[in-house]
Amino acid sequence: MDDEPAIRVRGLRKAYGDTAAVGGVDLEVAHGEVFALLGPNGAGKTTTVEILEGYRRRDDGEVSVLGVDPEVAQRRGAGAEAKRWRDRVGIVLQGTGEFDELSVGEVVRHFARFYPAADDPAAVIERVGLSDKVRARTHTLSGGQKRRLDVALGIIGRPELLFLDEPTTGFDPEARREFWALIRDLQAGGTTILLTTHYLEEAEALADRVGVIARGRLIAVDTPRSLGRRDSALATVSWRTPEGAWQRTESATPTAVVADLAARFSGEVPGLTVTRPTLEDVYLEMIGGAA
Amino acid sequence: MTTTETETTARAGAVELAVAQGGMEVRQFLRSREQVVFTLAFPAIMILVFGSIFKGTIGEGVKFTQYFVTGMIATGLMTAGFQALAIQIPMERDRGVLKRFLGTPMPKWVYFAGKVLMVGVIAVLETVILLAVSSLLFGLKLPDSPAKWLTFLWVSLLGITACTLCGVAFSSVARTGRSAPAVVTPVALILQFISGVFFVFTSLPVWMQNVASLFPLKWLCQGLRSVFLPASFGAHEPGGSFNLPMVGLVLGLWCVLALALCLTTFRWTTKRDG
Incomplete structure (x- = not known):
């Protein structure tokens, strides 16, 4: 047993x-x-x-x-x-x-x-x-x-x-x-x-x-970490340009993107976030797909 | 929230479990004040009302109260066994209490044993209150021989058993707890009117007497009349006697029939629970 x-x-x-x-x-x-x-x-x-x-x-x-x-x-x-x-x-x-x-x-x-x-x-x-x-x-x-x-x-x-x-x-x-x-x-x-x-x-x-x-x-x-392959999903990097507009890009190598941005801004990147799909994101997509 | 692993308690034996279940039911009953007042005092209140209205006799110097008390004892037993359970069980089913018990290792019969003990305690209490009030205020004559007390005992016991089983069986009729009183109360009320609880049975239309003869309440009342009325009153009964063997037979048959219904139709979960 x-x-x-x-x-x-x-x-x-x-x-x-x-x-x-x-x-x-x-x-x-x-x-x-x-x-x-x-x-x-x-x-x-x-x-x-x-x-x-x-x-x-x-x-x-x-x-x-x-x-x-x-x-x-x-x-x-x-x-x-x-x-x-x-x-x-x-x-x-x-x-x-x-x-x-x-x-x-x-x-x-x-x-x-x-x-x-x-x-x-x-x-x-x-x-x-x-x-x-x-x-x-x-x-x-x-x-x-x-x-x-x-x-x-x-x-x-x-x-x-x-x-x-x-x-x-x-x-x-x-x-x-x-x-x-x-x-x-x-x-x-x-x-x-x-x-x-x-x-x-x-x-x-x-x-x-x-x-x-x-x-x-x-x-x-x-x-939970790899449901819907979210662990290998693209990360979204977003920041604000010097003119104040929001900019975002999806990337498999977000660290490189951030390093590049840091060099470009020579220091702090305004409004910087790096996100991956949450469990909720993949879940909603899944049940949306099934419905 | 801590991780303490402490001493464990061993499973209670089956009888111990049933007694504990009964204790829990009685405690719940005694704690709901409205139920206590209405269930325990109802027969006594009725005798106060009727005893005050009808002060006459029903022949041979026997007071109307002496007749009416038999109907009130029977009504009390029916209320405690049939009405209470047929209403309470659907409510507990709706509240998910039954479903929860079903999910534990508690043997199913323990639930019913608890109800039976509760009904027993209520029946004894309300009958004692009724007899005490009737004796003190209306000069009720209690049974005067051991034989009559014995008859009182077995008729009441068989009657309450039949009522309890019918109550459990009838609990499957009401589909929701909220509809239960509406389903059960008219049945109880009509039986009371046609079975000689409020009126002298033989003064009812014959067809009504015949219908009542199919149900246990009429026989319960008749058995109790043999205890509280003089033996000579047997001649006024429909068959010319109190016919105790028939009382035992019909009540016994109802026990068997209701038990069979309980075993085959009892529902632990509501319809929407599948």
């Missing part, structure tokens, strides 16, 4: 009525990897992830998650086997499930009971930054705090594999940074993570590899 990747998907298909939500996805995520799935709304991200989580049935294809077919694990009567599989998988769904009248501490402690080797509830609450809300009823939490509670419930069982479906929606920038630190922390502990997100900087900051899904197909898989 150790040669087996944490997640292996072959030819995954799922249609709702006549609409193909997922039209033949192949995907592999290695043990210990953080994989980010990017894509516009309705591209098939959540459908794919929920099939892997055992919530939805697929129409066709092979799926193995930690060596188990989630659909089999979810079947009635799968019993002990399904429970063992669920022990090893943590899930943070896109929507929050609310327990209005219970406190943060009560909910986390309750979920800890479900797992054979659950983490210490107080430590997990601390880890997601809700220590000062332990006694607060969950309905009094802000959107970002509710999301942190979701994450706490996702990791309380110390999963080998963690699914995070748009985990930081509604976070302020500071909370997002803290969340990233938590994810890096989990990754350092060996947790495999499959993340979906709308925030490209999030994928860039966290993911070992990103996959772009559009119209139910995985159209690119690569490291």
